Amino acid sequence: MTEKVTKLALASRLIVLLVQLVANGALPEHKPDVFRMPVSPDQNASWIDKIIKRCLGGLRHWDGEYYLHIAENLYSYENTLAFYPLYPVVVRHVAQAVEAMGISLSQESILLVVAVVLNLWLFCESANLLFQLTQVLFNDLNKSWNAALIFCFNPATIFFTAAYSETFFAFSSLHLMLECLKPTGSFRFLRLGTALGACLVCRSNGLITLGYPIYFFGRHLLLKNKEPNTCMQLAQMTLTILGAIGILHTYYFYIYRLYCLPSIRPNHPQHIVDYAVERKYLLSGQGSEGSPWCQYTLPFPYTYVQSHYWDVGFLRYYKWKQLPNFLLALPMLSFMHWHCYDYMHHTAKAVWAKLKASGYKELIRDHIIFPFVLHAAFLTLVCTFYVHIQVSTRLLASATPVFYWFAADHMPKTLAQLRLRSKAGALFVWCTTYSLVGTVLFSNNYPWT
Numbered sequence: 001m002t003e004k005v006t007k008l009a010l011a012s013r014l015i016v017l018l019v020q021l022v023a024n025g026a027l028p029e030h031k032p033d034v035f036r037m038p039v040s041p042d043q044n045a046s047w048i049d050k051i052i053k054r055c056l057g058g059l060r061h062w063d064g065e066y067y068l069h070i071a072e073n074l075y076s077y078e079n080t081l082a083f084y085p086l087y088p089v090v091v092r093h094v095a096q097a098v099e100a101m102g103i104s105l106s107q108e109s110i111l112l113v114v115a116v117v118l119n120l121w122l123f124c125e126s127a128n129l130l131f132q133l134t135q136v137l138f139n140d141l142n143k144s145w146n147a148a149l150i151f152c153f154n155p156a157t158i159f160f161t162a163a164y165s166e167t168f169f170a171f172s173s174l175h176l177m178l179e180c181l182k183p184t185g186s187f188r189f190l191r192l193g194t195a196l197g198a199c200l201v202c203r204s205n206g207l208i209t210l211g212y213p214i215y216f217f218g219r220h221l222l223l224k225n226k227e228p229n230t231c232m233q234l235a236q237m238t239l240t241i242l243g244a245i246g247i248l249h250t251y252y253f254y255i256y257r258l259y260c261l262p263s264i265r266p267n268h269p270q271h272i273v274d275y276a277v278e279r280k281y282l283l284s285g286q287g288s289e290g291s292p293w294c295q296y297t298l299p300f301p302y303t304y305v306q307s308h309y310w311d312v313g314f315l316r317y318y319k320w321k322q323l324p325n326f327l328l329a330l331p332m333l334s335f336m337h338w339h340c341y342d343y344m345h346h347t348a349k350a351v352w353a354k355l356k357a358s359g360y361k362e363l364i365r366d367h368i369i370f371p372f373v374l375h376a377a378f379l380t381l382v383c384t385f386y387v388h389i390q391v392s393t394r395l396l397a398s399a400t401p402v403f404y405w406f407a408a409d410h411m412p413k414t415l416a417q418l419r420l421r422s423k424a425g426a427l428f429v430w431c432t433t434y435s436l437v438g439t440v441l442f443s444n445n446y447p448w449t
Contacts, residue, residue, distance in 0.1 A: 082305045091114050
């Protein structure tokens with residue numbers, strides 16, 4: 001089955017690449033006044049570079065420009081601090097290794113190829129992890145396959161191929177969830193800590209995934225009789241979590257040092273400085289004068305940067321001019337709100353019916369997917385009231401497997417039984433339309449989810 005899921009995932013990525021290639025060549029590219037990664041004038045584009053730009057150029061737009069800029073120049077501008085480091089730093093180091101082999105490509109081309117190929121590989125791995133996770137929890141091959149199928153053609157599919165961190169985060173979080181489901185005696189703390197650390201430094205919402213190891217470790221301890229090595233396991237889990245948090249704070253310290261300490265003066269290339277002057281960006285190495293967050297009791301830049309540069313905040317996006325973006329996010333948000341509410345409602349009724357002092361173990365054992373749905377419900381509320389509403393589709397599609405489980409429940413046993421005038425048919429139309437239209441628009445630099 002692993003081979004079958006991998007073939008499905010790879011086929012879906014090849015379809016996205018083909019649609020992107022055709023759309024990028026057939027339609028005129030939109031040129032919005034947004035961030036573009038500044039390129040050194042010393043880079044000479046060869047004919048191979050031109051082919052790469054022609055074939056993959058549609059995969060670097062919007063946030064992709066930021067990730068590729070960080071991969072090449074690290075955090076040279078303050079507005080880039082909205083993007084966490086794992087994905088661009090991995091792309092950077094792999095690109096440097098490729099460049100060291102003497103391949104005659106510009107750095108810009110190498111970064112783009114590495115970013116896309118890395119996402120292709122991680123996407124295939126993520127599809128398999130989702131299949132395995134679903135099988136472990138539900139022991140249903142049909143549901144596991146349908147969840148993987150919907151993942152491969154999800155409504156935000158273009159962002160899992162473009163130079164975005166969605167695929168890396170999906171891979172890290174699914175890996176973490178699988179590790180958390182192992183029995184306490186089989187906990188692989190190094191793998192669990194690595195997956196948790198990857199979640200924390202991949203995306204800002206990775207911080208919420210801390211709840212998985214805490215919940216499932218506590219669940220295992222409650223369901224098992226006291227074991228002689230419980231204290232050792234508790235110490236190992238504590239160190240694992242602290243280690244992952246330590247990795248995140250290492251990144252925070254690096255950023256604080258870069259932007260808040262006057263003694264740090266990075267030597268920026270001239271084209272980076274020129275672009276900062278043109279766009280009125282704050283360069284790193286200017287000391288704390290231009291960065292108010294440096295004076296915070298806990299000097300974490302993310303909230304300030306999101307608020308200052310993107311106007312992110314509670315209900316700030318509730319404006320009439322954003323109505324198209326609300327309509328764009330409506331299918332995902334309504335789907336998740338309804339299904340999370342429905343699950344919580346039925347779970348509450350089941351818990352109330354069995355509620356007794358001695359029955360807590362049975363309740364915890366029976367409702368194993370409760371923390372997954374709680375996590376999904378929380379993210380859905382955050383998307384509804386706090387973030388830029390149009391990112392809801394890709395945020396939820398990459399951060400939680402619950403969307404795929406709910407969607408898989410509507411799917412027939414075989415695609416031959418699919419009827420358009422049914423819930424499964426509506427799901428098919430939604431995913432197909434968003435996948436196709438999203439790929440065409442994104443690859444030509446038009447706004448999408």
